[in-house]
Amino acid sequence: MADFRTSTHRERWIFQTNDLMDRWGAANQRATETLVQYGTTRLKVDPVDGSLSYPEPAPDHVVGSSGVKPLSCEEERLMRVFYEQKIQEVCSAFKFPHKIQATAIIYFKRFYLQWSVMEHHPKHIMLTCIYSSCKVEENHVSAEELGKGIQQDHQIILNNEMIVLKSLDFDLIVYAPYRSIEGFVDDMEDFCRAGNGEHQRLQDLRQTAISQVDKMMLTDAPLLYTPGQLALAALHKSNDMHKILNFERYLESVFSRQHSDCPIEQFVGSINMINYLVEQLKIPTPKDMRHIDRKLKHCLDPSSQDEHKKKEKKSKHKSKRAANEAQLDS
C-alpha cells in the first residue's frame, strides 16, 4: 500500500512560496534569453528520448532585436491556470475519476516548474499529462482514443511523453486530497457518533468538500501543502456551509491522537491560507486569454507576427473586418 510518509511527493515536491517564485522566474528568464538569442522560444523535442535541441535562428533575426516581447510571469501564471481548468473539462468529458484529474493537474504543475509556457505549448503538454495520468492510475486510454475525443493528433500526445516523464523526474505516484477526505469523513462519523440522519449530512459535507478540492487544484496550494492539509481545509470550508460539527473541537481531537510538535494555531493558519488561495482564484476566460495567446504564438513562431501585421495593414480601413480577424486568430 502506498505511503505518503515515504513518498517522493512529500520528500521532493512540496515547496515554500519563495521556491515556487524562484523556479517560475528562472524558467521565464531562460525563455526570454532564448528569445533574444534565437528569435524564437520553441524548443525541438526528440520524441524517442525527450532530448532537446535549440531552435534554428530565424533567417532575418538580429541578436538583441526587440521585435517580439516575451510573456511576463503573471501572463504565464494565467495561462497555466487556464489550461489546468481545461484539464478538468477534458477529464469530465471522458468521465474520468477525480484522482486522474488531480494527478494530471499535478503533473502539469510540476512540468511548468521546470519549463516556461513559451518553451512547450501548454495545450500539448496538457494532453500528454492526461494520457500519462490515465496510465499511472490504471485507467488506460489509448492516445488514439484520447486524440479522437478532443479532435487532436494523437502523435502530439506521444511525442511529448518522454519530455514530460523526464521533467517529473519519473516521480509518478502523487497524492490527491480526495482519499484523505474519505478518511476524515469516516473519522468524523465516529467523532459525532453519527446516526442515520447525521450520516446523510456527512455525505453532503463530503460532496461539497470534493467540489472545493476541485477548485483548490487550480491554485498553488497542491505544491505548497500536503494532501491531508488540503483535505482538512476543504472540509473546514464545507462545514462552514453545512454546520455539522464544531470543527475546532474536531481538530483538537485529531491533534490529540497525533504526536506532533506543530501547534494547532499554526495548523489553523495553514488551513485559512489554503482557503484564502481558493477565494483569490480567478479563472481566466477565453477572452482574457486572447491577447496572451497571440503573444505566445509570436514567441513560438515569429513569422506569424509579420503575417498578422500584413493583414492589419490591408484591412486598417475596415475596422470591423479587422476585429473579426482578431477573433478568428484566437
Next chain:
Amino acid sequence: MVVVSSGGGGGGNAWAKEMTIRRRMASIFNKTQDHFSCLKDYNDYLEEVEDMTFNLIEGIDVEEIEAKIARYQQENAEQIYLSRAKRAEDLAAALKASRMNPGKAAASDTAAGSSQGISSSAGVQGQYAPAAVGMSQPRPTGMAPQPIGGSSDPLQGDDEETMRLRAERGARAGGWTIEMGKRRALEEAFSSIFI
C-alpha cells in the same frame, strides 16, 4: 513511448499473410513422427520446414524455395495424399465422438439422479467408450463431464442478489475487503496532515 512502425491495417495484413503461408506449408509438409526412424530426423525435418516457412514470410529466396516445394510435392505426392486422408478420418472420428457425448451425459445425469452407485459408475465409464474402440490416438471429446450436484451451487443463477454475492466473494478471493478501502483512506488522511 510507443513507436508506431505502420498502420493497424498493415499489421493485420502481415498476420493474414503469415497464416496463409503456414497453412499451405502444413498441408504439404504433413509428415508425422511415425514417418521417421528416430526423433532427431523428425526434428531436423521440422526445422527445415520452419526455415522455409520463415523465408517465405520474409520474402527471402522465394523462387528457390518455391522450386524446392514443387519438387518435394512431386516426389512425395502419395505420402501427402495418404496423410491428408488420415487426418480427415481422425477429425471425422473426433467429431462423431463429440456428437455422441450429449446422450452419454444425459444418461449419466439420470444415473446420478437415481443415486445408485453401480449405475452411476457404469455411466461414467460409458463416457470413455469411444476412446477405447479403434482409435490409436485418443482425442479430447470437447465436453467436460457434468458435475454431480451442480444444480445445488448457491452462486448459480442470474438474479441480482446472487450476482452481488458472487462479486463480493470474487473480491474477497483476491484479498480485498471494503474495510481495506476505509483503512487506506484513514491512513492516507492522517499520515499526510504534516510534512
